[in-house]
Amino acid sequence: MSPEMNAEEGPDLVVAGAGGGLVAALRAAEQGLSVLVAERNEHFAAGNNTAMSTAMIPGAGSRWQREAGIDDSPETFLADVLAKTHGEADERLARALTEVSAPLVEWMADALELPMSLVTDFPYPGHTRLRCHTVPGRAGRSLLQHLVRAVHDHDLVDLLVPARLTDVVVGPDGVEAAVVTGPNGEERIPCSAVLLATNGFGADADLVRRHVPEIAEAVYYGSEGSTGDALRIGERLGAATAYLDAYQGHAALAMPSATLAGWATVMHGGFLVGRDGRRFGDETTGYSEYAAQSLEHAGGEAWIILDQRIHEACSQFQDYRDTDDSGAVRWADTAEHLGEAIGVDPAGLRDTLEQVAASASGEPDPFGRSYWEQPLRPPYAGIAVRPALFHTQGGLVVDGRARVLREDGEPIGGLYASGGAAHGISGHGAGGYLAGNGLLPAFGLAYLAADDVARGAG
Ligand SMILES: Cc1cc2nc3c(=O)[nH]c(=O)nc-3n(C[C@H](O)[C@H](O)[C@H](O)COP(=O)(O)OP(=O)(O)OC[C@H]3O[C@@H](n4cnc5c(N)ncnc54)[C@H](O)[C@@H]3O)c2cc1C
Incomplete structure (x- = not known):
């Protein structure tokens, strides 16, 4: 002291x-x-x-x-x-x-x-x-x-x-x-x-399963020290607790690097697809809830699709630069080649890119997304991402x-x-x-x- x-x-x-x-x-x-x-x-x-x-x-x-x-x-x-x-x-x-x-x-x-x-x-x-x-x-x-x-x-x-x-x-x-x-x-x-x-209590798998079962199968990407000590001490002292089912998820943990690709990718005009090359929702609702969406609709296996403009805009983030340095950002000159390179259905991805170009140009989006900066232009990039639990x-x-x-x-x-x-x-x-x-x-x-x-x- x-x-x-x-x-x-x-x-x-x-x-x-x-x-x-x-x-x-x-x-x-x-x-x-x-x-x-x-x-x-x-x-x-x-x-x-x-x-x-x-x-x-x-x-x-x-x-x-x-x-x-x-x-x-x-x-x-x-x-x-x-x-x-x-x-x-x-x-x-x-x-x-x-x-x-x-x-x-x-x-x-x-x-x-x-x-x-x-x-x-x-x-x-x-x-x-x-x-x-x-x-x-x-x-x-x-x-x-x-x-x-x-x-x-x-x-x-x-x-x-x-x-x-x-x-x-x-x-x-x-x-x-x-x-x-x-x-x-x-x-x-x-x-x-x-x-x-x-x-x-994100690091305590039993507590996560009990209070937040919908995200229990996702990767935990948070502090190992989050073992619920405050909860235990507080409860012993008679404290009230609330919102124990609330959590921050994230749908963009890049793999295999386990670095954060980040949601700026999406907000700058990128989107997520499953293995079939198809989108499964409005990504702009939020990255937290999209983690459970990714688990439910894509089996937890998704890819962010972006282009050079988005890539450069995201490079302001150290996390994104780390993702890029790890080799997780894969490039190709066409939708089909990108699909082949990242293991996503090439025809599905081509159709999705066409649909996204229409949505970004003002046509109604099938999932109701209205925020797009501009259509993607080749070359395209794909980043494999998994849903994660960040903290409770x-x-x-x-x-x-x-x-x-x-x-x-x-x-x-x-x-x-x-x-x-x-x-x-x-x-x-x-x-x-x-x-x-x-x-x-x-x-x-x-x-x-x-x-x-x-x-x-x-
Ligand atoms: C990748 C990622 C990105 C994020 N980005 C953002 C963001 O941009 N903006 C945002 O608002 N939130 C963000 N979050 C969430 C944010 O990081 C957390 O909500 C916030 O940092 C929690 O702060 P804290 O002080 O509660 O916990 P922590 O920062 O985890 O600090 C808790 C500390 O307590 C220690 N500890 C635990 N138990 C004990 C004990 N019994 N005795 C002594 N020490 C103990 C731990 O070791 C730890 O060091 C992000 C989370 C992640 C994982």
Whole structure:
């Protein structure tokens, strides 16, 4: 523990999980609080979900949007969240997160000196405004590395690795201690506030089968540390849970490289086909729900079809460049040759390309897709993709201050949850997921939790 921390009283805040939880640590430290971050995995900076992400963080009404002439507001964003979830999302939490979204991305740029910018080259499904902000390379790994450096540089934050939070002691007045297990055994750290930022339960196959059976057969492409620790600890303490069937899927995990081809491929005009060379839906509804579509209609074996223009547009993403470097993007000068090269029915693919050209030129699309940038031109490329589970979205019920609530709606004093540990704003299943619904609850709830602890300490 650093000299700033009183060994007997402990830190002002214990954060379990060094993903989005680092935002809470830095926000709390900025306000003079001492923080201990306990992280179970030595390789977290390369392997947790924040590191694996594409670093898209929505901010509604940000200064970058104003500079770009985009008229947006928390109300408009909230309406998008409610529309995408068909009104199923928790409106109180969605309101708190949409309101904090722009202050959050601006704070990340100003206080953390992250080089944030607005993504203006394509829209994500379900967002009626361009509002995703990101860092150069659009890679969560560099975003997380920046946060880790900031934590190391801060006198008020200690990072304990490997150290797994195994319990939280709660007395009549709220949190009394965090119990952490590391190489030297179990340690009881006195404190009055704990943030559970340990993500969801995607890495626990039994829990996935129980709560999210529709995606249990897909590849799990998320943090190995997401074993549901927050859920177990919270439930033991009497916390309510909600939306345990909610998850972020993704239909574009490139194979055999297991890298993210990304949905920018689709939003720039690409489309997915099965082995018969035929499409099986409107891809622009969203990449999350399309994972289950791919399992149901294509047996989980699909190919993204694109052209040179789309390929170049997607090269802004480090993940896409990694996919290309792996050799997963296969090229051919005609539809038939591409079909032969990638193992897709050539005649079916030729028919589909003709149909897509008509749809992109304004004719009605058989699946109702209306967003196309322009028809594809040869040479064509194909990327084999599999559906994946990225993370679970349900969890402990929190309020707009990130406080964990009991069944009766009363907070468990001093206990907070963020990111995949909390219940999220994506409604049920996969269809309510909007790009950014992972990092916004991860960073936004962490930010709100830190502010709440600081208010209590002040
Ligand atoms: C490929 C990919 C791309 C994505 N892109 C985006 C995107 O662009 N935008 C978006 O909004 N979302 C995106 N997501 C989702 C997003 O990454 C997650 O929703 C978000 O990172 C979750 O943050 P978190 O802090 O809850 O979890 P994590 O970042 O996974 O951090 C949790 C940490 O807790 C540690 N931990 C677990 N249990 C314990 C314990 N008991 N004690 C101590 N430590 C523990 C874990 O090791 C881990 O380091 C993407 C996900 C993937 C897989």
